[in-house]
Structure formats: structure tokens, C-alpha cells
Amino acid sequence: MIAAIGLLVGVVAGLVLQPTVPLWLQPYLPIAVVAALDAVFGGVRAMLDGIFDDRVFIVSFLSNVVVAALIVFLGDHLGVGAQLSTGVVVVLGIRIFSNAAAIRRHIFKA
């Protein structure tokens, strides 16, 4: 629960403060957001499964974001940034979809 509350507090703080993101970070933001969404869906599903753990959630959240950004960074430097971004989005998209499906089964029992 602490993680969820902290996340909410952070979101509100980010929206209120709205600090400017350095330009060199901008290319990685979209992928990072998708990765964060994946972690959030995973967390919700774990909660419904009854095995939610704050620590795991936070670690998976941060590592998802960092790894996704790192992959894009690497791709940019290897000249395949667009392709790697697509790969990451596909992988995360599949995960988000199946997690969302699991959440749906939990809630609607269908």
C-alpha cells in the first residue's frame, strides 16, 4: 500500500512542480512511460492475486523504466534506436495486455 500511496504523492508532486526535463532525457521518456505503465499493471494484477509486495513493485517499476531507457539509449548509439524502441513497445504492450486481461478476469470473473 505504501508504494501505491507514495506513487500517488509523487504523481501529484510532479504535476504540481512540473520541473523541466533536460533535453538529453527527452527521447527516452515515451519508452520510460510505457515501461512504468507495465509495472503499474503488473502491480495491480499482483494485488488482485494477493501477492502484492511494495518492494517488488518499486524495484520492478524503477528497473523497468531504467532498462527501457537504456535499451533505447543503446539503440540510438548503435543506429537502431527506432527498431529497438519498437521492440520494447511490443514487448511491454504484450505484457500490459495480458496483465490487463488478468485484471479483467479478476474483476469481472470473465
Add this chain to the structure above:
Amino acid sequence: MSERPRPLDASMTLLREVMERPLDPGYAAAAADPKPRTPLRIALTLVLAIVAGAGFAVSVVSIRVPQRESDAVSRELREEIEHRSEAVAEQKQHNAEIAAANAAAQQTLLGTRGAALSRQVQELGALTGELAVHGKGIQVTLDDAPGRDAVGSDPRAATGYDEGVVLDADLQVVVNGLWAAGAEAISINGERLTAISAIRSAGQAILVDFRPLVPPYVISVVGEPGSLQSEFAEGQAGPYVQSLRDNNGIRVDIAAAPELTLPGAGQFVLREAEPISGGRT
């Protein structure tokens, strides 16, 4: 995939277990082997959660920003252009007022020294293109071939030579032909041609005295309409215009005008050329 508890290398699960198990195995591992909840751990979790949330929110917000920024910049530029254009119009108005005042002052100054001098100034002014003139004449209108976008709308859209476009050379030939046909004063789209005027192109735009023109090009000519038209047609420019019309699809229209008013080019200063004293040679 083995079900044994594994270290929390969540990063590796990201790609490996996408298809089989979208849920992070870390959750199962943590559930199977719960860690004690120490205050330090809770605090750390909270801080990291806040950081993650803030990062998430900021990312989402800043992804949406650039578009708005570019909008703002383009709006700013547009306002700047409008603002500057207004300033230019004002300056032009101001210029015209000063020129009129100049002419009036000259008139009063010369009036005391003789009407003949004053008339000479007027005539020379009209001749050089400094002063506005009016009289009967003809209007030659050249326009790009139909069915293509106006060049002036976006100079970069059309690149390279296009057959149906009026070129600076075309205008030069036409203007030369008009001078040869006995034109006394010529203006193109309101830009009066003087003894030191140049017609040239910059990119896709045609400049007359460094002012860009937009098609259609209306060449107003003061002179005797009948002889102007016939001599223009008989001279070099006549066949040239005919071939523009026939081969390139450029629209050329020549019409007599009973009364034309040509603006003055304003006072221009000769910096190097000085008249030879002692009269004409």
C-alpha cells in the same frame, strides 16, 4: 521456467518472460519468502515510490510539451511578422508623407526663383521615376500557367525550373521591349522602375529593387497606347511573349488603359556618380 525463488533481477524478466508469464516473478518470490518490514525498508519504499511517481508524471507532462512549445513559437513568429509588416506599412506611409512634403518644400523654394526651374525639377523627377506620374498607357499582365500553385505562397514548395512560371528574364525582356516601344514610365506591381532599377530573382521569387513580387505581374506603362502596343508587338519582345504564351502556357494580357497612376520610387541618392560641370557633352 523454474519456480524456485530467484533474485530480484526484475530487469531480466522484462524481455525473457513476456509471453509465458507477464506478471513479475518477483511477486511470487516475495510472497513465498516474505521479508520483515523494517521502518528503513518502508521509508525507502515510500521515497522510491514518490520518486517514481514524480518521474512518471513529469515524463507524461513533458512528452506533451514540445508540441505546445512549437505552437507557441510559430504563433510568436506569426505575431512578429504581422507586427513588423505593420511597422513597414507605417514607415512606407511616413516615407510617402516626407516625399510629398519634400516636393512641396522644393516647390515653394523654387517658386521664388522661377517657375521654369520648378517645372524642370518636376519633369526630371517624373523622368527618373522619383515622382509619381499619371497618364494614359497600357497594362501588360503576366501570370504563371494555370493549374499550379502560386509561387508566392510557398517559395520552397516548388523547386527547380518549372515551365509555366514567369521568370525574371521574361520580365526583363518585356520591360526592355516596352522601353524600346516608347514607354515613358513603367511600374511592376506598384514598384516604379528607375534608371537604377534591377529585376532579378531570388529563389522562386522575382525581386524588383529588392522588393519581392507575387504573381500576377502587372506592368503599368505610361505612353501613347496605340504606338506602344504596335511597337511592342513588332519589336523583339513581341515574338518572345507570343512564345511564352504558346509554349509555356504563361498567361499574357495586354490592354490599353485610359488613365494610369504610377507611384514614385522615392528619392534616390547617387553616391559615386557626379555630373560633369560645364553642361552637356
